[in-house]
Amino acid sequence: MPIEVESKLLIVDDLPENLLALEALIRAPAQPVFQATSAEQALDLLLENEFALAILDVQMPGMNGFELAEMMRSTERTRHIPIIFVSAAGRELNYAFKGYESGAVDFLHKPLDAHAVISKVNVFVDLHRHRKALRHEMDALAELHRQQETLVEQLKATQRELERAVRMRDDFMSMVSHELRTPLNTLYLETQVRKLHLSKANLAPFAPDKLPAMIERDQRQIQNMVRLIDDMLDVTRMRSGALSIQPKLFDLSLLAQRVVESLAQQAEAAGAEFRLDAPAPVHGIWDEFRIEQVITNLLTNALRYGGAHPIDVTVRGDEHGAWLSVRDQGIGVAPEDQARIFEQFERTADSRKHAAGLGLGLYITRQIVRLHGGEIQLESAPGQGAVFTVELPLQAPDAAQNGHDASS
Template identity: 50%
Template sequence: MSEAVKILLVDDLPENLVALEALLRDNQLAIYTATSGEEALSLLLEHEFALALLDVQMPGMSGFELAELIRGSSRTSHLPIVFVSAADREQSYTFRGYENGAVDFLYKPLDHHAVKSKVRVFVELHAKSRELRQQLVELEAARAEQEGLLAALQAAQADLQRALKMRDEFMSMVTHELRTPLGVMALEVELRQRRLDRGDLAYFNGERLQSMLAKDSRQVRSMTRLIEDMLDIARIQHGKLSIRPRHADLGELARAIVADFTALYRDVPLGLEAQDGIVGEWDDSRIGQVLVNLLSNALRYGEGRPVRVDVDRAPDGMARLTVTDQGMGIPLADQRKVFEQFERLPAAAQSPGMGLGLYISQHFVQAHGGSIQVHSEPGAGARFTVLLPAAPGPSAA
């Protein structure tokens, strides 16, 4: 049901108000009456009227004076005013009324049909004006919505372009990373085949076979690692990363992984200090992969300087794994970026890798309810700290 249109009637004689209200009574109208200019002004502050019918000759404040005040206020300056007068229709009198903002005059005795007709016109104009304002509000809301949709569409298009660019770069990197070990293996196979074709079996002595197997193993590990990274990325993006927690000792896990790296990187001092009893419910294969990723980066960018691994308990009781190198370091502005997929720092652009290790590691750690942070300064190395929920230590127990 639509809101009733409000009409203001002002006359100092109550009987005139009663008669005029009875004449205009309608279900679609809400009629307010005032017997003085002051009372009318009070009502005008509280309500929005479609029309005001003012008696001109009132004691105190006349209808003309009231009209001047109405026109002087920004809140009511638009209000249509019809003067009701018993005076003669002199031109000067009528001119003064229009000068004070009148849109029409009604002369007593009132013609009932004329009064109803004039009021109906202003009521319809008010309804049209209100409808137009509502349409303008709706149009503005629709425009704002369209702007929002356009901005969202532009953002989606930009995201799509970035995704396409990332896909192309990803495929290029995958191709490069796979081609390198495959190329090495293909060359090795060709050289060995030539030796066999010439019947040079003496070439394949025990020491040389051991070296060949070590090379093949490195290339296979490189390709396997790349494929596992790609699978992990897909699982993370589809929310299907699986974590199988079990009771694990972080110190034992670190010792095993550091021993493997020590055998592979004999030219780089690799230190470990692990406290006993740092245990928790973790997926040791995932946490092991986090440490492998951190160590790989530390050795890759550590410029051959010592790398250190520490396992202890943080002050808040969390298990803490720290990998520290003394390499090129990471500028503060880039320290957030290193955890984004395919993000590689300009200084590391010539090094092998796809920029996935830290992105995957962060998701692995977060899946355990932990966190991973980096502290670094350019030229002063980097320290990566992993915090994991741990079982209470002896002191806590």
């Protein structure tokens, strides 16, 4: 669709009657005419407007038309404006030659030929409009090119994201297979050994004093598989926004104590111990099952990477909120990895050396904390342990709203 281009014309003459006559000749729609009775006034107009054409009288008091043209040619803003000189002097003065030297595109003698003036003005107005239209098209093409470049970058980013998703899926399936195979292999070997004993009528391994340890080993492997499956189910619920919370009043200090006691044997097996500092009750309205999951994930994480050192668990609260921190003295986390380990399936190179896992625990932990309107922070450095601090409001926000937030 053609654009409407306004073409401004500048006429300069020290005689008002000449200006009126010239304007009457060249006035047209979308072609406003600006008058100046001196070179100085013309310069002011040139600073404020973009002109398609300037028609200058040569003989003016003060700065004449030639001098004005030279000033126009010396300024970037006005250098490309076409100039037509008008003069009442005789042809023998050779003003036309001087005018062309000053950069004029044409020279007219008075009295003016109306048809010639209109024709010449129309030529330069058309050139100006074509030039503006071309500039508009070039700008449009440049904008289209920028949009295409943006689209290409978006497509590349989408491709990278898809490739990453495929890699994550493959890695995930590989990790799940590996993680589930470990407890399954252990159970399978246990059953094979027991079957061998039974085939030889060797009942000694099944003596009453040995059965509790046997059952405990089986339960531990089954619990490992259940934990993996639960983690995968929780991630699926979070992605779909279906993970909800059911807040009720309970004591965070008491819950932390229960979790510490339940993991005491696991800590002993890892050569570590929990040091709980929860001197006062901290009551709040949270989902007890989910907060227990948060504490369990953090303590289990500390046991994995704590290097068999004591683990400090602290619970505090006031009228503004509640805080739970877990400090270990293990391998620590490098600054560049501290944000990444809260994402799905993300683990550091050091963590892979120390323990197996899907890389879901901290992701699930952060999502649960955010469902409660809280945040989790990490302070750590390589070789200096880590401190995970959970901050919770005393009452979890509306569960329906949380379901939406967690999926975003």
